[in-house]
Amino acid sequence: MRPRQSAQAVGEGYWRWAIWIEGTPEELAEIEEVIYHLHPTFSPAIVTRSDPGDGFRIEREGWGVFVVGIEVRLRGGAREVFRHMLDFAEPAPLKEVAARPDRLRVFVSYARDDDELAREVKRRIEEAGFTTWIYRDELRPGEDWRWAMREQLESSDVVVALSSDIPSRWMAAEAEQARRLGKPVLGVGDERLLRDFVATDRVVSLEAGALEGALLELSDERSKS
Known part of the structure; x- marks a missing residue:
């Protein structure tokens, strides 16, 4: 259900x-x-x-x-x-998605209690034309989850730290690892809680369009560099 x-x-x-x-x-x-x-x-x-x-x-x-x-x-x-x-966003037009060949690879970091929220965010990210990875959906049976998450984080272009409550210590560790690798960390949720517990470059709200807009800006910056 x-x-x-x-x-x-x-x-x-x-x-x-x-x-x-x-x-x-x-x-x-x-x-x-x-x-x-x-x-x-x-x-x-x-x-x-x-x-x-x-x-x-x-x-x-x-x-x-x-x-x-x-x-x-x-x-x-x-x-x-x-x-x-709640999600009131319109799906991204297919022609807009297809016209973005250099898509950001997004690693979504989140606590277990936010499983459903993470899946909603994953859907929004992919409808905006980017690829994403969340461990609950992508891990294969028997796969070493620590190794898989490290590999996916290292191969990503940006880390999204998603939290509807106080972030977990695993989220803080993943954000710190991303920063050491020179990857931007985009917080999504309550700015005060995220900035107190997770090292983020920027925090956006859960409001429809906010995350998608921030990822588009990062994609544009990446294409110009």
């Missing part, structure tokens, strides 16, 4: 969006309730749904993007937790 999202523009920078849980009928039947943790500007900011008929769906309207915390409580007491970043 996993969170899914839809969005529709209803005004200049204003969106009507929905989030639900996608899964097989058997998976949805095992869910007792889903608790959504929204931005504190929403009232209520914590919303509980218990109807599997619509995938435990919620709908809201508002400005801007943020990370939605999703707690899925299963029958029997187990639970699964997701962090879903």
